[in-house]
Amino acid sequence: MLRTEALRSNRRRQNAPIPKIAFLAGWVALLAIIPVIYILIRALAGDTELWQRIIQTRLIKLLSNTMLLVLTVTAGTTLLGVSMAWLTERTDVPGRKIFRWLLALPLAIPPYIGAIVHLALLRPRGGLLSQWMEGINLPSIHLPNPTGFWGAAFVLIIFSFPYVFLLSGAAFRSENASYYESARMLGRTPWQTFWQVTIPAIRPGITAGALLVSLDILSEYGTVALLRFETFSSAIFVQLAGRYDRSAASILSGVLILLALIILYGEFRTQGRAQFTQIGSHWRPATLIHLGKQRKWGFLALFFTVLVSFIIPMGLLLFWSTQGILDNQTFTGMQIGSRGLASFIFNSVWSSGLAAFLAVLFSIPIAIYVVRHPGKVSRLFSRLSQVGYAIPGVVVALSLVMLVNRFLPFLYATPLVVVMAYVVRYIPQAVRSSESAMRQLSPNLEEASRLLKRNAIQTFIQVNLPLILPGLLTGSALVFLSSLKELPATLLLRPAGYETLAVRVWIWSEEGFYFQAAPAALLLVFISIIPLYFLLRREAIFKQ
Amino acid sequence: MKLEIEKLSKHFSGNQHPAVDNITFLMPAHEILSFVGPSGCGKTTTLRLIAGLERPDQGIIRLDRYIISDAHTFVPPEKRNIGMVFQDHALFPHLSVFNNIAFGLRGFSKAEKKDRVSELLKLVGVEPLAKRFPHVLSGGERQRVALARALAPEPVLLLMDEPFSSLDAHLRLEVREQIRNILKVSQSTVIFVTHDQEEALFMGDRLVVFNQGKIEQIGFPETIFHDSGTRFVAAFMGESDFVSGKSNPTGFQTELGLLEQQNDYSTGTDVEIAIRADDIDFQVNNQGNGKIINRFFRGAFNFYRVELDSGEIVHVYKLHTEIYHPGERVMTYFNAGHPLKIFAR
Numbered sequence: 001m002l003r004t005e006a007l008r009s010n011r012r013r014q015n016a017p018i019p020k021i022a023f024l025a026g027w028v029a030l031l032a033i034i035p036v037i038y039i040l041i042r043a044l045a046g047d048t049e050l051w052q053r054i055i056q057t058r059l060i061k062l063l064s065n066t067m068l069l070v071l072t073v074t075a076g077t078t079l080l081g082v083s084m085a086w087l088t089e090r091t092d093v094p095g096r097k098i099f100r101w102l103l104a105l106p107l108a109i110p111p112y113i114g115a116i117v118h119l120a121l122l123r124p125r126g127g128l129l130s131q132w133m134e135g136i137n138l139p140s141i142h143l144p145n146p147t148g149f150w151g152a153a154f155v156l157i158i159f160s161f162p163y164v165f166l167l168s169g170a171a172f173r174s175e176n177a178s179y180y181e182s183a184r185m186l187g188r189t190p191w192q193t194f195w196q197v198t199i200p201a202i203r204p205g206i207t208a209g210a211l212l213v214s215l216d217i218l219s220e221y222g223t224v225a226l227l228r229f230e231t232f233s234s235a236i237f238v239q240l241a242g243r244y245d246r247s248a249a250s251i252l253s254g255v256l257i258l259l260a261l262i263i264l265y266g267e268f269r270t271q272g273r274a275q276f277t278q279i280g281s282h283w284r285p286a287t288l289i290h291l292g293k294q295r296k297w298g299f300l301a302l303f304f305t306v307l308v309s310f311i312i313p314m315g316l317l318l319f320w321s322t323q324g325i326l327d328n329q330t331f332t333g334m335q336i337g338s339r340g341l342a343s344f345i346f347n348s349v350w351s352s353g354l355a356a357f358l359a360v361l362f363s364i365p366i367a368i369y370v371v372r373h374p375g376k377v378s379r380l381f382s383r384l385s386q387v388g389y390a391i392p393g394v395v396v397a398l399s400l401v402m403l404v405n406r407f408l409p410f411l412y413a414t415p416l417v418v419v420m421a422y423v424v425r426y427i428p429q430a431v432r433s434s435e436s437a438m439r440q441l442s443p444n445l446e447e448a449s450r451l452l453k454r455n456a457i458q459t460f461i462q463v464n465l466p467l468i469l470p471g472l473l474t475g476s477a478l479v480f481l482s483s484l485k486e487l488p489a490t491l492l493l494r495p496a497g498y499e500t501l502a503v504r505v506w507i508w509s510e511e512g513f514y515f516q517a518a519p520a521a522l523l524l525v526f527i528s529i530i531p532l533y534f535l536l537r538r539e540a541i542f543k544q
Numbered sequence: 545m546k547l548e549i550e551k552l553s554k555h556f557s558g559n560q561h562p563a564v565d566n567i568t569f570l571m572p573a574h575e576i577l578s579f580v581g582p583s584g585c586g587k588t589t590t591l592r593l594i595a596g597l598e599r600p601d602q603g604i605i606r607l608d609r610y611i612i613s614d615a616h617t618f619v620p621p622e623k624r625n626i627g628m629v630f631q632d633h634a635l636f637p638h639l640s641v642f643n644n645i646a647f648g649l650r651g652f653s654k655a656e657k658k659d660r661v662s663e664l665l666k667l668v669g670v671e672p673l674a675k676r677f678p679h680v681l682s683g684g685e686r687q688r689v690a691l692a693r694a695l696a697p698e699p700v701l702l703l704m705d706e707p708f709s710s711l712d713a714h715l716r717l718e719v720r721e722q723i724r725n726i727l728k729v730s731q732s733t734v735i736f737v738t739h740d741q742e743e744a745l746f747m748g749d750r751l752v753v754f755n756q757g758k759i760e761q762i763g764f765p766e767t768i769f770h771d772s773g774t775r776f777v778a779a780f781m782g783e784s785d786f787v788s789g790k791s792n793p794t795g796f797q798t799e800l801g802l803l804e805q806q807n808d809y810s811t812g813t814d815v816e817i818a819i820r821a822d823d824i825d826f827q828v829n830n831q832g833n834g835k836i837i838n839r840f841f842r843g844a845f846n847f848y849r850v851e852l853d854s855g856e857i858v859h860v861y862k863l864h865t866e867i868y869h870p871g872e873r874v875m876t877y878f879n880a881g882h883p884l885k886i887f888a889r
Binding site for chain 1 (some may be wrong): 596597626631634637638650693694697764
């Protein structure tokens with residue numbers, strides 16, 4: 001049985017005509033890579049003198065800043081994420097079930113909101129922490145400088161570790177007890193087993209998580225801008241928004257994209273290998289490690305992480321919100337002209353919703369083509385459509401500004417350009433969910449439908465669609481969540497007067513109006529929790 | 545003739561040998577034809593070519609005298625009016641048993657659908673399950689629902705791809721008897737694919753034995769078993785052992801003595817004789833021609849593995865009371881009572 005299955009999936013039709021789905025998939029792949037190609041061409045076509053100037057004055061500094069931040073944050077999230085996952089999945093630490101949820105919740109908080117809270121608390125002069133310490137007459141201790149490299153790294157680690165936590169948690173969960181038991185029977189101590197069996201088994205999951213985090217850090221704008229640590233993203237933003245210098249921005253973007261593409265290539269290569277952590281039919285959960293007297297330390301580690309990454313930011317946002325709503329002047333300040341919070345919510349939700357719908361729609365032909373016609377071409381299309389992972393928001397904005405201006409001028413300065421940016425940037429998430437949904441569907445179901453007198457399109461609508469719908473919803477929830485939190489592309493592309501929650505939170509906080517920004521930030525987090533809850537419920541570690 | 549296959553070939557790129565290599569056969573209506581052979585022999589590919597799920601490289605497929613596949617024509621699967629029961633049953637998980645069976649009834653009115661579906665539910669004996677969903681059914685129930693679904697649109701030909709392989713051994717015997725009765729009652733024309741010789745012999749009115757993409761032999765079950773056309777068929781279908789011998793005017797001279805049998809080979813030809821465990825016997829004898837290597841107790845009888853002095857291995861049935869031990873020397877001899885199959889070396 002297994003053998004014939006393997007043979008069938010390797011089959012490539014020799015004399016069959018090219019399937020029609022290939023053309024649709026090809027269009028999607030083409031649309032997905034146009035922004036990258038365009039930026040790379042613009043960068044290469046850049047003035048030689050400008051290139052030289054940038055290389056001499058900016059490039060080294062930006063490269064070293066960016067790489068330093070990416071490496072530090074990736075290492076930090078991996079360490080934090082894997083240890084948290086180990087504690088909740090493999091030890092008898094008290095409250096681990098509830099901690100699994102609490103540790104995933106920071107995903108609903110965009111890092112720049114975290115950075116706002118961080119800054120408000122730790123600012124050397126007028127920071128909440130120093131005020132409070134003066135208030136109770138503590139001898140003034142020297143607080144660490146909240147801005148710069150360490151500030152940015154700290155904030156990004158705190159709010160990115162849940163990605164690694166979830167992926168390595170799933171890997172810990174899927175590892176079969178029999179591996180551990182076999183290793184023990186073959187003479188390994190628990191400690192040796194951990195390093196020789198468990199870690200190698202979960203490594204693909206961890207690597208995939210770490211690489212996705214590093215792509216996220218490459219594209220992060222809000223946090224590094226607020227905490228004044230210059231990276232490629234913030235430098236490009238300044239070129240675009242401050243100096244209107246598109247040539248310099250293109251050159252910087254070209255370098256940034258190359259960097260991101262290298263990481264994405266590494267991520268693609270680990271993907272295939274991440275397969276061997278799947279829950280088979282004879283799976284038994286690994287036995288828990290009894291921490292004994294160390295339990296309280298495990299508990300404290302979990303609690304402290306949740307405190308810093310969720311309770312403090314949420315508490316402060318709630319406090320500010322009540323203050324802001326109770327204070328009449330601040331409350332009226334939340335109106336921009338005739339539009340208030342309701343309109344920001346509406347804009348956030350419809351643009352993210354439309355982006356989610358379009359991204360999933362476009363991902364379907366790719367998923368069908370790559371799963372049902374495996375081969376070099378279909379895999380290439382699938383990968384091209386996932387290039388969006390490697391295009392930071394600022395770069396998407398830059399290329400869309402130029403492309404729309406040139407080819408679709410009637411779209412210029414409409415919110416649709418913002419939606420386009422979300423689709424380009426986040427379609428990879430939709431492609432992956434749709435592909436994995438299609439992969440779970442036996443081709444026999446489609447063949448049975450064909451033999452029961454349905455053509456290919458009828459088969460898709462009556463058989464595939466109802467069965468892959470949960471997977472499509474997962475994809476749309478991912479895209480919706482990411483679009484909701486997106487900041488730099490929205491800031492750069494939005495038409496005047498088009499305000500979303502993310503935009504308003506950012507502008508008010510930059511101006512220091514925290515009380516005014518807090519309700520919008522809180523709403524953004526609460527709306528994000530809805531798709532996040534839907535996504536987390538489907539994760540293996542929240543089942544059983 | 546119902547189905548005519550002419551010089552059909554299919555080669556998957558990346559494989560060294562063609563999956564289906566120039567095969568030709570005919571099949572009348574209302575027949576159950578078993579395709580049997582080891583895995584990778586081309587039987588399933590042939591089935592999928594007939595279904596229209598794969599495109600042949602060359603060859604002609606005629607169904608009821610209409611060409612459904614040749615160099616210029618390729619009728620898509622939905623227009624062939626062929627039914628198929630899949631190895632994993634492929635019941636639609638989002639549809640109830642009723643809707644699964646009704647899926648193929650396009651253009652039927654609601655009342656007609658209801659009649660036809662209840663007719664089939666009755667035929668396969670799962671009437672109480674109409675409203676259930678596939679995931680709550682047992683293996684045998686799924687099997688019967690899959691059959692009902694395939695039969696519902698009254699296909700001119702029904703294809704079954706190892707339909708019993710996902711069932712437990714004890715269930716398999718029961719289900720296949722029921723299914724064979726249903727197929728005979730509904731007078732279906734059926735091609736049945738299996739890698740299990742015994743199942744092929746049980747299900748098929750006739751058998752087609754496949755090996756390496758080619759047809760080794762087509763014939764009635766008894767013919768295939770007793771009168772194997774090739775050494776492969778004798779080995780695969782009958783679990784035969786082979787003992788070498790030399791032809792002479794009265795028969796064949798072998799290590800087991802002289803086999804007296806009519807002989808078309810010229811004297812001195814090297815041959816192999818296909819021997820089943822019930823064709824020979826042995827007695828303990830220190831001067832014998834071999835020794836016992838193993839005894840396998842099978843309940844009703846003992847099954848002995850004997851190594852002849854030349855190194856060739858044969859198997860012998862004995863009563864369950866006759867117990868000998870490994871290492872004992874034995875004299876092995878012919879005890880068939882019917883002619884044995886001879887193959888030139």
